[in-house]
Amino acid sequence: MDDFSTLDVMLVDNEDLVRRGFRQALGESPDITVVADTRVGDEALRMVGLRRPRVVLVDAEYEFIRKLARPSGAAASGIAPGIVPGIIVLTSIDLDSHLFRSLKAGASGFLLKSASQEELTSAVRAVADGGAFLCPKMTRRLIDRFEILPPPHERSHAVALAALSGRETQVLCGIAKGRSNQEIAHELHVTPATVKSHVSRILAKLELPNRMHAALMAQRSGLVHSPQASAAP
Structure with missing residues (x-):
């Protein structure tokens, strides 16, 4: 903090x-x-x-x-x-x-x-x-409960995630891995305030209420295993 x-x-x-x-x-x-x-x-x-x-x-x-x-x-x-x-x-x-x-x-x-x-x-x-x-x-x-949920509509998730920038995708991957803002900032060599701004934009673009929902969406879409996670900002 x-x-x-x-x-x-x-x-x-x-x-x-x-x-x-x-x-x-x-x-x-x-x-x-x-x-x-x-x-x-x-x-x-x-x-x-x-x-x-x-x-x-x-x-x-x-x-x-x-x-x-x-x-x-x-x-x-x-x-x-x-x-x-x-x-x-x-x-x-x-x-x-x-x-x-x-x-x-x-x-x-x-x-x-x-x-x-x-x-x-x-x-x-x-x-x-x-x-x-x-x-x-x-x-x-x-x-x-998460394990027994029906599979998501892959296309709708892909369309939503495509709206994220490379840096926002990296931040979302950090969220999906359970990282705090400070930990993500350290990994990406930016300030926690910058990460917080990215999180706000991610939630707005994905129309989600909080980072827990974002993490679940990223995990269910397979984003944490995607090559896009290492995309350049």
Whole structure:
């Protein structure tokens, strides 16, 4: 991560005790600051626009997540383009449907409310750095679901991926391999800020809500094994 001192987090949950507990747990990490906590609703969206946190931890409220994750919904709530935060969903219910609906809505992380403090801080740091994080027990389920999905429409993926520049393709390959922005920057000899800009353009061109979806698309299309991955910028 570029600057731990700027790792601002916001908590959005309808249960006061839940917010209080997570605020206390996060407050023990010197590199993480909880800048606000509130209930789910339009006021929470306005506070995101005002406080500009890098990560929002939110209960599994899918419509709220969709508004926050989509540039159009975020803009309507006063959130400027380019500052839409990473979203981590918190839930007390261990169900596959919660995981898949959260990812589809635009979340980049998924944690059970019973998660350890180490898992919580690791998730926040990973998502703040442009990565993704799933609690370990849900990762296996996602992989299993991924393996039984029907094959994608190869032509539609090929058309979408053809819109990427050589450098964007390299960045997408890094995302598909689970690299963070900083790791991709090191591999490509560019700055993390440059990688972040490429990621934003990739998501816009592929019409995807977050890098987790981009990684799945790249893996299913076979891009990580493609010679195009080494194309010159």
